Amino acid sequence: MNEEDEELVARMRAGDEEAFVSLVARHHASMLRLANSFVSSRAVAEEVVQDTWMGVLRGLDGFAGRSSFKTWLLRILVNRARTTGMRERRSVAIGDAAPAVDASRFDASGAWSSPPQHWVEDSDDRLLAQSLAQRIEQGLAQLPERQREVVTMRDVDGLSSREVCEVLDISEANQRVLLHRGRSHLRQALEDAVSP
Amino acid sequence: MVTDYLEGALSRGQRKRLDAHLAGCEHCSEYLAQMRATIALTGRLRSEDFTPEMREEFGDIYRRWRAEED
Numbered sequence A: 001m002n003e004e005d006e007e008l009v010a011r012m013r014a015g016d017e018e019a020f021v022s023l024v025a026r027h028h029a030s031m032l033r034l035a036n037s038f039v040s041s042r043a044v045a046e047e048v049v050q051d052t053w054m055g056v057l058r059g060l061d062g063f064a065g066r067s068s069f070k071t072w073l074l075r076i077l078v079n080r081a082r083t084t085g086m087r088e089r090r091s092v093a094i095g096d097a098a099p100a101v102d103a104s105r106f107d108a109s110g111a112w113s114s115p116p117q118h119w120v121e122d123s124d125d126r127l128l129a130q131s132l133a134q135r136i137e138q139g140l141a142q143l144p145e146r147q148r149e150v151v152t153m154r155d156v157d158g159l160s161s162r163e164v165c166e167v168l169d170i171s172e173a174n175q176r177v178l179l180h181r182g183r184s185h186l187r188q189a190l191e192d193a194v195s196p
Numbered sequence B: 001m002v003t004d005y006l007e008g009a010l011s012r013g014q015r016k017r018l019d020a021h022l023a024g025c026e027h028c029s030e031y032l033a034q035m036r037a038t039i040a041l042t043g044r045l046r047s048e049d050f051t052p053e054m055r056e057e058f059g060d061i062y063r064r065w066r067a068e069e070d
Helices: A002-013 A017-038 A042-058 A069-084 A126-142 A145-156 A161-168 A172-194 B002-007 B012-024 B026-043 B052-069
Strands: none
Touching: A002 A017, A002 A069, A017 A042, A017 A069, A017 A145, A017 B052, A042 A069, A042 B052, A069 A161, A126 A145, A126 A172, A126 B026, A145 A161, A145 A172, A145 B026, A161 A172, A172 B002, A172 B026, B002 B012, B002 B026, B012 B026
16 A cells, blocks of 8 residues: 555656555545544534645655655644634533443442443444444544544554554653553443443 | 553563463453454444545646646
8 A cells, every 4th residue: 555655656746647546545534533533613624634734845845755655644634623723612521531341330349340342243234334334434533633633543544553553752651541541432422222 | 551562561460460361360351352342333433425525636736736846
């Protein structure tokens, strides 16, 4: 995948519009979603994505190939998205400091007093999967920004932990903490959806 | 801890202890399975379509840039 990016970049530098559009199309979904992590509206996210590509074209000479094209691209996106938007929260964000699993679910000896309700196999059922997907979208929107960024990049987009650290300029340990908290909130949201 | 486990960030000793615990604890195993399922579901969120309109917009952006360059 990485090689193809570099190949398209070379062609687009040489005047190939198709190559540019292919490159844009390839990264469109992940860029839009990531931009949406930072800004409040879809329209603004699309503008951020366009601005990013304009910045990419103008800054091409600055891409020395030290990182992969994708991480370079996403770094530009993250910088633009951050400066563009304070995200207006439509609902109350969950605090960063909340424990991954509520303490009241464990008894004094540390054992589960209120164990996780089973829902894993059911999640293969298509209708349920659709409603769970909606719940995850909602859950993502409610996460603190930094957790949302990491979960979006790792779990929605499938970037590696190293790539995420490069794009966001954070340490591996920091990334893991954010990932864990974000995933925990999502797991809880799904549990709440399945077992009211 | 669970995420460290999934990320391969635990030491061998820690991982062995966690595996041993999981073997005997259905609740924690359930929790781990749920985390995995959550991750899998998150990975299947619907992708954005790249429409012909978008193709045109970006074609424009590219052509304008080429014009700037010349």
